[in-house]
Ligand code: IMP
């Protein structure tokens with residue numbers, strides 16, 4: 313285990329099994345359709361890569377990147393698009409793929425942005441959810457794991473752009489960020 317990690321929350325095996333189950337559920341729900349998976353960069357890149365490899369439908373893949381001023385700034389919750397999706401989403405079944413749903417501010421912004429473009433549907437697939445932290449109501453149609461209110465890294469998630477490459481999700485030692 314990495315020395316900055318306090319404990320492993322989701323092992324590689326646990327992640328693989330759950331991600332596969334989510335992909336199977338999505339494949340059933342969207343049978344006969346061609347969903348467009350929109351990954352939220354950067355945190356969702358590994359999750360999206362593993363997820364779509366088990367989706368058995370024809371599908372599209374796109375990405376967007378947002379920057380949040382939520383944590384330190386006074387304008388709590390302001391979200392800004394840094395990279396938009398490349399393709400037209402009108403009439404598409406958009407599945408937003410996110411690493412972790414926390415306050416909900418990021419996703420509620422992305423959902424309204426997508427809805428304004430008249431897709432056929434918008435749903436959310438999040439690897440993790442911290443439901444106790446919600447500031448605005450956002451419901452994911454697909455949730456991998458509900459996790460406690462602790463700072464987690466790995467499997468795409470970072471602290472200061474580090475730890476994304478860990479193959480598991482672990483709780484970061486407090487000494488690393490305090
Ligand atoms: P929200 O807008 O508060 O829901 O923020 C969600 C975003 O915050 C996620 O996409 C992550 O980038 C980041 N985030 C929230 N909790 C964690 C965590 O425990 N580890 C790493 N990133 C996190």
Ligand code: MG
Nearest residue numbers: 353354355411
């Ligand atoms: Mg993120």
